[in-house]
Amino acid sequence: MSPSRLLRLPQLARLLTLVLSLFLAAGLFAPQSQAAPAAATPGGASTPNTPAGPAPQPATGSPERGAGEGKSAPADQRAPLPLDTRPAEVKASTAPTVKSFRLGAAAEQPCAIGDFSGRTGSDLVQHIKAADIQCINSLFQLTGGDARGAFREEQMSTVAYALRDAAASYPGDNSTSVEQLVLFLRAGYFVQWYHKDDVGAYGTALQTAIRSGLDAFFASAHSRDVAAGNAPILGESVTLIDSAQENVRYLPVIKRLLTDYNSGTWNPGGMAWAVNPVFTVLFRGHQVPGFDAAVEADPSVLDALSAFATRNNDLLGGDFGVLVYNASKELARFLKDTALQAKVRPLAKGLVDASAPNGRTVFQWAAVADSVSYYDAANCSYYGTCNAPDRLKAGVLTVNYTCSPSIKLIAQALDSTQLGTACTSLTGQDAFFHSVVKDNGPVKDDTNNTIEVVVFHSSLDYQVLAAAIYKIDTNNGGMYLEGNPAAAGNQPRFLCYEAEWARPSFEIWNLNHEYTHYLDGRFDMYGDFNAGMTTPTVWWVEGFAEYVSYSYRKVDNDAAIAAAGRHTYKLSDLFDTGYGDQDRVYRWGYLAVRYMLEQHRSDMDAVLAKYRVGDWAGARTLLKTTIGTRYDAGFDSWLTACAGGACAGGGTPTIPQLPECAGADTRQLDANCARSNVAATTGNYAHFYLTVPAGTKQVKITTSGGTGNGDLYYNPGGWAYTDANTARSTGPDNSETLTVTNPPAGYVFFSLYAQQGFSGVTVTSEF
Structure with missing residues (x-):
C-alpha cells in the first residue's frame, strides 16, 4: 500500500500514435507486483512517481501488505499524489521519478x-x-x-x-x-x-x-x-x-499551464501528457519550505485549479478525466492550510455540486470528499460529503459473489464468467501454496479464516476509489489489509483491479500475489502486519508473494531474471531489504526467496519456524548470523545461471518424495506414504481411505503430477463425492492439498474426482 498518486492518463494502447507517453496501464512491463511503497500522506488516491520528494530524505515507505482498513498511516502522513501518466514500471516510491515518461x-x-x-x-x-x-x-x-x-x-x-x-x-x-x-x-x-x-x-x-x-x-x-x-x-x-525541489520558483509556470490548457487542441496533440505533471509539482510543493506561504500570498493558483476542473468537467468518464480528478484533488488538498480554507471551501463545494458518488463524475466527487475527510471533516455537511466511503462503496461496488466458504468477491463490474475464472484461480492456489511452505496449519491465534477480495474495474478506478473508500494508499499494484488476525470479527481483505491493458483478455492484476499475502499471513507470519515488520522481513513477504504468483501461474519472471544478470545485491544484503526501491523489494526479493527455497530449503524451513511463532529476533539471527554471508558466493553464481536460462519455467516447488503405501488395497492410505500412478476417466473417481489413530492432530493429503485435472474431496463419514464432502481442493490441475485438523479417530475418506480425465497422479498421506 502507499499514498495516493498522480492519476494516470488511461488507454495508451488506443492513443499511442498521438500521445506516446499517455497512461500505460499499471504493470504492463512490470513484474507481477509493482506495488511501489511511497510516502504516506493524507487524503487521496494515488501517488505519483514524480521526481524526488521535497523531503530531505525518502518518505517512509508504505507496503502493499497493510495492517488493516484505515491503518495504512496516520491521517496527517497519508495523501495521494496526483495520478501518474507514466508506465507502472517507472514508478518507484516517492523519490524522483524513475525513467522517462516516454x-x-x-x-x-x-x-x-x-x-x-x-x-x-x-x-x-x-x-x-x-x-x-x-x-x-x-x-x-x-x-x-x-x-x-x-x-x-x-x-x-x-x-x-x-x-x-x-x-x-x-x-x-x-x-x-x-x-x-x-x-x-x-x-x-x-x-x-x-x-x-x-x-x-x-x-x-x-x-x-x-x-x-x-x-x-x-x-x-x-x-x-x-x-x-x-x-x-x-x-x-x-x-x-x-x-x-524548485516548486515555489516555478508556480507561475504551473498557473500558465493550467490556464492555457485547452482539451480540444492539447489532448489530440499529446499536450495532456505535458500538463499532468503540474499536479505533482503542486502536491510535492506542500513539503517544500515557503510553498504554502507563497500560495497564501498569491492564491491565484487555486482559481486556476478550480477553473481547470470546471471548464473540463466533460472530460470526466473519458480518457482524460484523470486531469480533472487531479485538479480537483490538488485544489481540495489546500484545505489543510487553515489560512486558505475560506478561499478553498466554496471552490471545493462547487466541484462537489457538479458531481456525484457514482456514474461519470464519481472521480471528482471522490477527490474532494476524500480531502474533506482529512482536512475539514467537521464541515462535511457543508460540502455534502458526509459518510463518503459508504456512499462510494454503495455506488460503485455492486457485484457480490461467494467463491467458496472462505472466499467472497466484491467487484465493480465482473460478469459471471469472469467471477468463475477468478474463483478457480484463487481456490486452486491453496494446494500449491501449502506444497511450497509445508506448513502445519494456521499460526497460533489467527482467526482470519475468510478473505474478502475487492476487484475494481481498472487501475484508475483502484487508485481513486480504493483510496477514498478504504482510506489506503494506492500507488501500488494492489493491497492486502490484514487487520488484527487475533481479534474477533476481524475481516481481512485485499484490493485489486482488472488489467485494462490486457483487454479483451481478462486478467486481475496481482490477484495471486495478494492472495499469497493472505495465505502467508495466516500460515507463516504470526500476529499482524506490524508484528511481522519488527525485523526486516520484506525480502520474504514480497519476494515470496512474487515467487508463488509466478510459479503457480507457470510464468517466467522476466524482470527478475534480467535483474539477476546485473548482480546488484549480495544475498546477505537482501535480508535487510525494507520498503522503498521496488526493484529491490519485488525483483530481488523474488530472487532471494527462490534461491533459499530451491537451494537451501532446510535453512528456509528453520527461518519459517521462527516466523510462525513470532520469534522475529530468532529468525533475524538465523539469517544474519547463522547464515550471514555464507551463501553470498553461491547466490552470485546462481544469479549467473538464472540470467542464463536456469530460472526459466517460473519455478516449481518440489513435493516431498514418500515411500509407496504398503497395503494390498490400492485405495488404502497410511501415515507418510504415497500412491502413485493414480488414474480416472472424466466424471469418475479414484477413492481412498485411511484409519486415523486416536489423538491425531492433523492429516494432510496432497496430490501432484500427471496429466488432466483431478479435484480432491474429503468426507469423514463415508466415501467422498462432489455432493458428499466437508472439504475440497479444486484447482486447475492436479496440485491439490487438504489439511484436516483434529480428524475423528477411525476411517476417513478422500477421493480424486476427474474434472478432466487424469493419469500418473501421486497421492500422498501425511500424519
Missing part, C-alpha cells in the same frame, strides 16, 4: 555506463545528447562508483548549464536533444535520493545551475508550442521542477 525506441547502440561516469565537461554533454532515450533511462539504476562518476554535483551542474544553452534555441522538438539533457538531470536527482552516500551532497552550485537551465527552457517561446514534438520535453521539464 516509452522510447530501442537503443541503436550499446549503452556503456563508463561513457557517462568517465566523461566530463563538453565531452559528457555531447555524449548525453547523442544517447538514446532508453540508454538514459538505464542510468536510473546506477549505484556506487558509477553513480558518483555520472551524477556528482560537478557533473550535474555541467549538464544543467548545457540545458540553459540548448534552451536558448529550443526548436519545440527533440532535434537538439534537449530531452536527453532533462532526463539525465532527473536520473541524477533520483539516484542521489536513494544513494546519497554514493553520489555525494548537492548544494547551491547545482541549485544555481538548474535554475538557469529551467529558467531558460520555460522562457523559450517554443516551450509553449501545442505540438506533439514539444509535449514530452515539456512534460519532462515540468517533472524536473519537482526533482530539483
Whole structure:
C-alpha cells in the first residue's frame, strides 16, 4: 500500500500514435507486483512517481501488505499524489521519478555506463545528447562508483548549464536533444535520493545551475508550442521542477499551464501528457519550505485549479478525466492550510455540486470528499460529503459473489464468467501454496479464516476509489489489509483491479500475489502486519508473494531474471531489504526467496519456524548470523545461471518424495506414504481411505503430477463425492492439498474426482 498518486492518463494502447507517453496501464512491463511503497500522506488516491520528494530524505515507505482498513498511516502522513501518466514500471516510491515518461525506441547502440561516469565537461554533454532515450533511462539504476562518476554535483551542474544553452534555441522538438539533457538531470536527482552516500551532497552550485537551465527552457517561446514534438520535453521539464525541489520558483509556470490548457487542441496533440505533471509539482510543493506561504500570498493558483476542473468537467468518464480528478484533488488538498480554507471551501463545494458518488463524475466527487475527510471533516455537511466511503462503496461496488466458504468477491463490474475464472484461480492456489511452505496449519491465534477480495474495474478506478473508500494508499499494484488476525470479527481483505491493458483478455492484476499475502499471513507470519515488520522481513513477504504468483501461474519472471544478470545485491544484503526501491523489494526479493527455497530449503524451513511463532529476533539471527554471508558466493553464481536460462519455467516447488503405501488395497492410505500412478476417466473417481489413530492432530493429503485435472474431496463419514464432502481442493490441475485438523479417530475418506480425465497422479498421506 502507499499514498495516493498522480492519476494516470488511461488507454495508451488506443492513443499511442498521438500521445506516446499517455497512461500505460499499471504493470504492463512490470513484474507481477509493482506495488511501489511511497510516502504516506493524507487524503487521496494515488501517488505519483514524480521526481524526488521535497523531503530531505525518502518518505517512509508504505507496503502493499497493510495492517488493516484505515491503518495504512496516520491521517496527517497519508495523501495521494496526483495520478501518474507514466508506465507502472517507472514508478518507484516517492523519490524522483524513475525513467522517462516516454516509452522510447530501442537503443541503436550499446549503452556503456563508463561513457557517462568517465566523461566530463563538453565531452559528457555531447555524449548525453547523442544517447538514446532508453540508454538514459538505464542510468536510473546506477549505484556506487558509477553513480558518483555520472551524477556528482560537478557533473550535474555541467549538464544543467548545457540545458540553459540548448534552451536558448529550443526548436519545440527533440532535434537538439534537449530531452536527453532533462532526463539525465532527473536520473541524477533520483539516484542521489536513494544513494546519497554514493553520489555525494548537492548544494547551491547545482541549485544555481538548474535554475538557469529551467529558467531558460520555460522562457523559450517554443516551450509553449501545442505540438506533439514539444509535449514530452515539456512534460519532462515540468517533472524536473519537482526533482530539483524548485516548486515555489516555478508556480507561475504551473498557473500558465493550467490556464492555457485547452482539451480540444492539447489532448489530440499529446499536450495532456505535458500538463499532468503540474499536479505533482503542486502536491510535492506542500513539503517544500515557503510553498504554502507563497500560495497564501498569491492564491491565484487555486482559481486556476478550480477553473481547470470546471471548464473540463466533460472530460470526466473519458480518457482524460484523470486531469480533472487531479485538479480537483490538488485544489481540495489546500484545505489543510487553515489560512486558505475560506478561499478553498466554496471552490471545493462547487466541484462537489457538479458531481456525484457514482456514474461519470464519481472521480471528482471522490477527490474532494476524500480531502474533506482529512482536512475539514467537521464541515462535511457543508460540502455534502458526509459518510463518503459508504456512499462510494454503495455506488460503485455492486457485484457480490461467494467463491467458496472462505472466499467472497466484491467487484465493480465482473460478469459471471469472469467471477468463475477468478474463483478457480484463487481456490486452486491453496494446494500449491501449502506444497511450497509445508506448513502445519494456521499460526497460533489467527482467526482470519475468510478473505474478502475487492476487484475494481481498472487501475484508475483502484487508485481513486480504493483510496477514498478504504482510506489506503494506492500507488501500488494492489493491497492486502490484514487487520488484527487475533481479534474477533476481524475481516481481512485485499484490493485489486482488472488489467485494462490486457483487454479483451481478462486478467486481475496481482490477484495471486495478494492472495499469497493472505495465505502467508495466516500460515507463516504470526500476529499482524506490524508484528511481522519488527525485523526486516520484506525480502520474504514480497519476494515470496512474487515467487508463488509466478510459479503457480507457470510464468517466467522476466524482470527478475534480467535483474539477476546485473548482480546488484549480495544475498546477505537482501535480508535487510525494507520498503522503498521496488526493484529491490519485488525483483530481488523474488530472487532471494527462490534461491533459499530451491537451494537451501532446510535453512528456509528453520527461518519459517521462527516466523510462525513470532520469534522475529530468532529468525533475524538465523539469517544474519547463522547464515550471514555464507551463501553470498553461491547466490552470485546462481544469479549467473538464472540470467542464463536456469530460472526459466517460473519455478516449481518440489513435493516431498514418500515411500509407496504398503497395503494390498490400492485405495488404502497410511501415515507418510504415497500412491502413485493414480488414474480416472472424466466424471469418475479414484477413492481412498485411511484409519486415523486416536489423538491425531492433523492429516494432510496432497496430490501432484500427471496429466488432466483431478479435484480432491474429503468426507469423514463415508466415501467422498462432489455432493458428499466437508472439504475440497479444486484447482486447475492436479496440485491439490487438504489439511484436516483434529480428524475423528477411525476411517476417513478422500477421493480424486476427474474434472478432466487424469493419469500418473501421486497421492500422498501425511500424519
